[in-house]
Amino acid sequence: MPHSFRTTSAIDEANAEAPTTRGVHLGAAAAPTPDSRASLNELHAAARDCRGEVESILGLARELGGRLPLPQQGRTFELWESLATLGAADLTAARIIEPHLDAVAILNQAGQAGLQAADSTWGVFAAQGPGQQLLATQAGSGWRLDGDKPWCSLAGDLSNALVTARTDLGMRLFAVDLRSPGISISQRPWTALGLPSVPSQGLSLVNVPAVPVGGPDWYVQRPGFSWGGIGVAAIWHGAATAVARRLYDHCRLRKPDQIALWHLGCADQALWAGRCAFQAAAVVAERGRGTSDDDGPQPAIVAGRVRATVVAAAEKVLSVAAHGMGPEPLAFEPEHVQRVADLELYLRQDHGERSLSSHGAAILAAATGPGAGAAPW
Template identity: 45%
Template sequence: MSDPRDSMTLPRLTEEGQADSAVARALDAAADMDGFGTDVAATLDWAVMVGATRPLDHSAIDDWSLLASVAGRDVAAARILEPHLDALDILGQARREGCEAALESIGAGTGSSWGVFAAEGPGLRLEAHRDRDGWRLSGTKPWCSLAQQLTHALVTAWDGDERRLFAVALRTPEVDAHAGPWHARGLVPVVSAPVDFTSAAAVPVGEAGWYLRRPGFARGGIGVAACWWGGAVALRGALLDAARRPGADQLSRVHLARVDTALWNARLALRSAAEAIDADPDPALLAGRVRAVVAAAVETTLAESARALGPLPLVADEPHARRVADLQIYLRQHHGERDLARIGTSLSEGRGAW
């Protein structure tokens, strides 16, 4: 299988020849690591370093290129990096809007590793209440990735009838991160399990409802899609190798072409969104469209690579097998028909003209 860093397979959202020092630094540091993407502690340390060395004025295309390139090297590493960078961006946006959180009160600093826990689950509810000492969180939050390894997280909790974002320290007696259930065959080290909060001290980030209304919410959602795309580009490399082998027939080139055109289309969607996101009047609809395009391209890639390559790389090529399993789990963050229904609702209500 081709090295994902090879010029033919490196996920590239920018044009050939454009210097991207942040991507180069991140991949160079990763190349010197043992257990990149599998050793969570080491990969988190790397993610903190990447977040600390990003340019302050990074653009959407800078962020998405970085995430795609990391996913091209290792999908799990991108899954670890993405929420950390998202949290830093959220905190930065709050600071620019005059809502800087008092992070020092929960022991957060430049060496903190961050997650973003915003999922909801049936029968589970995390409540925020205020006492004389400040804000407290009580209840259970589902789908909290790496909660046992992270130092801090941004967490949505219910403040009355609205969800509000809070920063919280995770390594305290008031926070109990579950070890499972987690029987995943993909993203094995990225355990996503419930966390119980018992009157845990928290710091508000923005006002009630701000997290979901902020312009950066859509940008973060597309960042996840950039990870999906970057991981799939490495599978394109495997198909390219197969089509170049002596004796390769036309079918191998058909599979390659289907994947290539799907991923090329997704790349165009990501590039177009990077140019439009900050000025788009309906960024949520833009994000929904881009995620749908990218998700479809990755589904095509997974299906075509399975048909073209057969079972051998799934059982004999550990990096390939892990990449496929990781992408299959990661892609489930796309809600499929539910997300398409939201797009259709927007269109039926007269929004989203081309």
């Protein structure tokens, strides 16, 4: 049964989270609406009700694709709050829903929303493996795909996907019906403890029809690529918030010593840095800023800052929670154990030092200096 809920952005600056609060508020400049907390709590409950069942989560993904706002349409911040709430509720649900929402946004940005049927579920397969190439060639008035594509999560459960393939003019994005003849799925044994219901699969495509979405290199050059990357970071932030809430309960339910309070303070500081990063990025996204220092930082630079801040915050929260609570939650609390394993794996979508190295190269190329344009308001 589909879930119905309201969505709205919210501010949560004055008070600590109440025990009944499950939505993740990132903070906003506007005053909260009276039902904003309930709206995100309802979203949290909808994800929890799916209980890790892929079919139920895909049904929720279809509903959310028609309800949640698109990036850069005046409600980007609300979208990120919703993704953070999904991350706090269940990382399996968030990991499945986010690519579908991203695909909906991409199709809208390309002016090709008509490719999305009401009952379709989408993935976005853009990873490249060593020595593996998916090639696109024109065949008459259409296009055909041939080759291998790695890291295609849930390819056997989805109806459609956006996939990147190489053409004579560069990398290009294509829409594919995953039920087309010529597509076969290979799956290595998924040995990870994290995200066990979302295993990665490989696709082999032979003469598969495809519809181009955008021009050569459009997929990575559009501003939406950066805002989508921040959406993934919002999920990481939400999951880290849930871990920190468990640490908060640990301190609240027993008399904490000075070191326990230090752990809690570190977690709060780390999450606060992430919240501030989302607020700054939302201002840039909605203003549609350009590429010069006078106009504000480039979207890719903003996304690099946010993702690095959130990764550092999430890893800090994981560390202080483990140090602060000891082995008991990791030994006897299945939900906490699964969340930690899921988050540790999901964070590796970021490439750590290599991501920061790429970010440094972007800063140098922009010739604006570190931290330029960091406070867009």
